[in-house]
Amino acid sequence: MASRVSLKAAKGKVVKKSAPADEEEGSVAAAAKFVKEWSNWAIGKAKVITHYGFIPMIIIIGMNSEPKPSLSQLLSPV
Structure with a gap:
């Protein structure tokens, strides 16, 4: 029998890193992330x-307004 080639992916997480094309673009992205x-x-x-x-405000x-009401006058609905 001929051997078969397995096309299954590895069982771990695959981390895809994308390096910024320019040094300034990386710092701009980091600054935008910080601001957000x-x-x-x-x-x-x-x-x-x-x-x-x-x-409370x-x-x-x-x-502190004129005429100075008491606290009960401020809190009463009438």
């Missing part, structure tokens, strides 16, 4: 700050 990660982090923190800080602004 930083902006996602900043937007996430801003959402949390806005979520927990909005009502309204109360503080209301208590």
